[in-house]
Amino acid sequence: MVFRHKHILGIEHLSRDDIQTILDTAENFREINSREIKKVPTLRGKTIINLFYEASTRTRTSFEIAGKRLSADTINISASGSSVSKGETLEDTARNLEAMHPDIIVMRHAASGAPHYLAERIGCSVINAGDGAHEHPSQALLDLLTIRQHKKTFEGLTVAIVGDIAHSRVARSNLYALTRMGAKVRLAGPGTMIPPGIERLGAEVYTDIREAIRDADVVMMLRIQLERQGKTLLPTLREYARFYGLNQENLKLAKGDAIVMHPGPMNRGVEISSYVADGNQNVILEQVENGVAVRMALLYLVAGGESKE
Amino acid sequence: MAQSETVILDHLGIKRALTRIAHEILERNKGVKDLALVGIRSGGDHLAAELQRRIAEIEGEDVSLGAVDITLYRDDFSTRGILPVGKTDIPFPIDGRRVVLVDDVLYTGRTIRAAMDALFDIGRPRNIQLAVLIDRGHRELPIRPDYVGRNVPTSRDEKIHVEFDESLQPIEVRILKP
Numbered sequence: 001m002v003f004r005h006k007h008i009l010g011i012e013h014l015s016r017d018d019i020q021t022i023l024d025t026a027e028n029f030r031e032i033n034s035r036e037i038k039k040v041p042t043l044r045g046k047t048i049i050n051l052f053y054e055a056s057t058r059t060r061t062s063f064e065i066a067g068k069r070l071s072a073d074t075i076n077i078s079a080s081g082s083s084v085s086k087g088e089t090l091e092d093t094a095r096n097l098e099a100m101h102p103d104i105i106v107m108r109h110a111a112s113g114a115p116h117y118l119a120e121r122i123g124c125s126v127i128n129a130g131d132g133a134h135e136h137p138s139q140a141l142l143d144l145l146t147i148r149q150h151k152k153t154f155e156g157l158t159v160a161i162v163g164d165i166a167h168s169r170v171a172r173s174n175l176y177a178l179t180r181m182g183a184k185v186r187l188a189g190p191g192t193m194i195p196p197g198i199e200r201l202g203a204e205v206y207t208d209i210r211e212a213i214r215d216a217d218v219v220m221m222l223r224i225q226l227e228r229q230g231k232t233l234l235p236t237l238r239e240y241a242r243f244y245g246l247n248q249e250n251l252k253l254a255k256g257d258a259i260v261m262h263p264g265p266m267n268r269g270v271e272i273s274s275y276v277a278d279g280n281q282n283v284i285l286e287q288v289e290n291g292v293a294v295r296m297a298l299l300y301l302v303a304g305g306e307s308k309e
Numbered sequence: 310m311a312q313s314e315t316v317i318l319d320h321l322g323i324k325r326a327l328t329r330i331a332h333e334i335l336e337r338n339k340g341v342k343d344l345a346l347v348g349i350r351s352g353g354d355h356l357a358a359e360l361q362r363r364i365a366e367i368e369g370e371d372v373s374l375g376a377v378d379i380t381l382y383r384d385d386f387s388t389r390g391i392l393p394v395g396k397t398d399i400p401f402p403i404d405g406r407r408v409v410l411v412d413d414v415l416y417t418g419r420t421i422r423a424a425m426d427a428l429f430d431i432g433r434p435r436n437i438q439l440a441v442l443i444d445r446g447h448r449e450l451p452i453r454p455d456y457v458g459r460n461v462p463t464s465r466d467e468k469i470h471v472e473f474d475e476s477l478q479p480i481e482v483r484i485l486k487p
Contacts, residue, residue, distance in 0.1 A: 001393045021393075028378070028396040037430045040381040070381075297394075300381075304391030 003301050007119045007126045010135035011176040019177060023145050026290070026297035032069060033292055043072035043303055046103040051093075052129070053079040053109040058264055058288065059129050059138070063106045066295035072103075072303075090114065091121060098122050103303060107131075125302040133167045139263055140173035142294040144181065146287050147218055150259050154181035160212040160254075161185065162244060163222025163271055164193040170263045171222060175203055188212035189222075189244060190234070209244050216254045220261040221246050221271045237270050247273040251281065259283045318459060318482035323442065326458035327356070327479075330440055331363035333456050338407055343435065345373040345406045349424050350395045352413035355477040356442055360411060373406070375399035382423035403432040409456075413471040413479075415441040418452035443482060445469055 003021050005013070014022075032040055048067040052060050060076060067074035088096075090109075097105065104125045107115045112132030119126040130136040144154070151157055159178050165171045165187045178185050179202040187198060188206040199205055206212040213219055224240060234240050246260065260272075260282045268274045276282065318326070338344055341364060348357030354376040361374045378395030410424055425437060440456035445463040461484065463469065468485040 001391060003391060025394050028394045031397050032381075035431060040430065041426070042381040042383075042386060300394065301391055304386060 006302060007115075007128075008137055008298055008302060009116050009119060009126065009128045011137045011140050011173045011180070012135065014137075014177075014180075016180050019141070019144065019181060022141055022294065022297050022301065023148060025300060026141070026145050026293040029293040029296040029300075030290070032296070033289070038069050039071060040069065041071045042300060043067070043070040043103075046072040046303055047101065048072045048074045048104045048106060048299065049097060049102045050074060050076045050129075051097070051105055051107045052077065053107075053114070054130070056108055056129070058291070059108065062288070062291040063127075063129060063138075063295050063299075066292050066299055069292070070296055070299055072299065075102075090117065094118050094122050098124065104299060127298055127302065130169055132169065133172070134169050135173045135176075136169040136263075137173050138291070138295055138298060139170050140177040141298070142287055142291040143170075143174055143220065143261060143263070144177055145290045145294055146261065146283050147183075147259070149286070149290075150283065151217060154178065154183040157183040157217045158215065159183050159185050159218040159220060160188060160216040161220045161222065162188045162209055162212060162246065164224060165189050165198065165222070166193050166195040167225060168222050174220065175201055179203070186212045186216065190240070192234075209246075210250055210253055213246075213250055214253045216258055218259055218261060219246060219251065219254055220263075223263065223265065224267055224271050226267065226270075241270050241273075245269075245271055245273060246276050248275050248279070251276055251279075261287060264288070313486045314483050315486075316481050317461060317484050318443070320480055323458070323479045323482065326442065327359050328363055330456045330458060331360050331367060334360070334409055334438075334440065335364060335367060337438070337455070341368050341370050341372045343406050345375065345401065345403060345408050345434075346411055347375045347377050347399060347403075347408055347424075347428070348411045349420060350376055350378045352471055352473070353411045355473055356413055356440075356479065357409075357411040358477070359479065360409075360440070373401045375401065375403075377410075377424050377427050379420060379423040379427055382426045384419060384423065397427065397431075399431055403428060403434045405433070405435050407436050407438065408434040409438045409440050411440045413442050414469045415439070415444045415452075415454055415457075416447055416469075418448045418450035421452050422450055442471060442479070443469055 064074045102124050106127045106129050108129040109131050112134035114131050115126050115128040161171050175185050185203045187203045188209050262284050346357040348354030365371050376398045378397045380392050380394045438455040441454045442458040444457045444460050466487050470483045472480045474480050
């Protein structure tokens with residue numbers, strides 16, 4: 001088996017084979033999560049630090065559970081209540097953490113490229129858990145695992161991603177991953193939320209959600225970040241819901257067996273109606289479940305280094 | 310480097326050995342009550358399926374069949390690095406069962422140690438027995454098989470290869486000398 005990555009900084013650097021290896025490994029880790037004793041001894045003695053400079057419940061908990069189920073010692077550091085809030089630079093934090101000899105640092109940061117900066121300055125593995133508007137590789141991989149479970153293959157699939165594309169690291173990572181695996185990606189959102197030139201990465205761009213959803217196999221809704229972009233890029237939330245929200249009406253345009261995805265946390269009634277969020281086409285909680293298996297796979301693959309066989 | 314290969318067990322020989330082991334398992338356990346076969350991936354899982362077929366022919370009853378992948382229980386993770394993770398698939402409770410672990414080649418015993426650890430994470434069997442097609446010696450742990458297809462004295466630099474065809478039937482066992 002070949003997996004030559006010390007760090008997981010973004011999907012951009014992963015090949016089709018790498019993605020395949022991660023998904024296959026994750027698929028086999030799922031069984032552990034259904035056992036009564038949800039633990040294997042594989043990463044005993046390894047130390048994983050979850051370094052989160054941005055608020056996160058789902059991703060941090062998911063990485064923490066993934067590490068613990070592999071018997072690693074996982075430690076959480078969040079920016080508030082740590083030396084970061086006392087003014088320490090990222091470089092100093094990195095040096096201090098390194099002195100404690102962790103094996104893997106899982107990092108989330110509001111600045112794009114922060115995990116890359118850390119990876120260049122530290123001896124251990126770094127996994128990007130979301131950096132600014134850049135990438136969120138583990139989210140894209142869990143999305144792919146969920147899609148593969150329902151659709152078996154990526155070849156020939158049409159995936160519509162709807163929302164604030166410009167500020168979404170989830171959209172970017174999914175775009176890289178899905179196109180690499182052979183799926184067709186449509187991006188849709190208000191003009192102010194579509195980054196110029198994104199077509200060059202292989203996506204089709206729509207400003208009408210109905211056109212983007214038509215005959216799609218997968219509809220992925222993105223969260224409107226009320227706390228950030230809510231005020232400047234949108235006239236009103238109600239208007240956004242009316243033109244770009246997914247509801248039972250426009251979902252009918254997608255294929256009959258289309259699945260509905262959302263990376264969470266959802267704004268019910270804004271980008272997704274409650275009816276659809278709880279409807280029988282939604283796979284949102286499966287995404288969360290797959291998240292643990294995918295993160296176990298990532299930790300396993302970077303912790304082991306290269307196989308000598 | 311020239312290698313020499315010798316077939317030490319052919320298709321018929323393997324069939325006879327497995328049939329005998331099936332009888333021995335039934336004799337020792339007085340039938341199929343509470344019995345379960347768990348093959349170790351990869352190789353042992355195919356042999357476990359063969360044993361299940363033979364036991365069904367003899368007793369007219371299917372015994373539970375599972376497979377265990379020991380990659381996550383290896384003791385050489387830090388030196389060997391990552392290996393592909395297979396799927397552990399034991400679709401029945403093993404609590405209170407007589408579990409026969411099945412492997413193709415028994416060597417140091419470390420694989421069996423890992424497989425037993427994996428079983429204990431899943432449940433508490435009444436007992437664990439061990440069936441192997443080939444025992445090549447060189448044990449590094451206090452482990453011995455209950456059922457053996459053939460004892461083959463080897464040196465450490467030799468390799469034993471059990472060949473399966475596309476339908477996962479064992480064809481032959483070869484010894485590779487360096």
